[in-house]
Amino acid sequence: MTQVELARRAGTSQATISAYEGGHKLPTVETLVRLLAATGSRLVVESGRQPVVLPSRAQLARSARELGDVLGLAAALPVRHDPGLRFPRLPTEART
Numbered sequence: 001m002t003q004v005e006l007a008r009r010a011g012t013s014q015a016t017i018s019a020y021e022g023g024h025k026l027p028t029v030e031t032l033v034r035l036l037a038a039t040g041s042r043l044v045v046e047s048g049r050q051p052v053v054l055p056s057r058a059q060l061a062r063s064a065r066e067l068g069d070v071l072g073l074a075a076a077l078p079v080r081h082d083p084g085l086r087f088p089r090l091p092t093e094a095r096t
Helices: 003-010 014-021 029-038 057-076
Strands: none
Touching (some): 003 029
16 A cells, blocks of 8 residues: 555545654544554453462562672773783694
């Protein structure tokens, strides 16, 4: 379906459809429903299957300690790489 045909069916302009496709404009929920209807589709909103579970204070405290440990280790690492080669070069074998 072309932008012109979709716009005609949804009751809007081709420029608006182009702006939606290009991410320059966002349709309202009502407009989105009209656009979907124009394509023979419909919008169905279903409730989530699993409720959101917030972490407990103990879990947050443990995560905070672990993050502190990780940041402490990162701070102990050298900031700059040693420009010199610290390992001997491996001999190259002549290919025959």
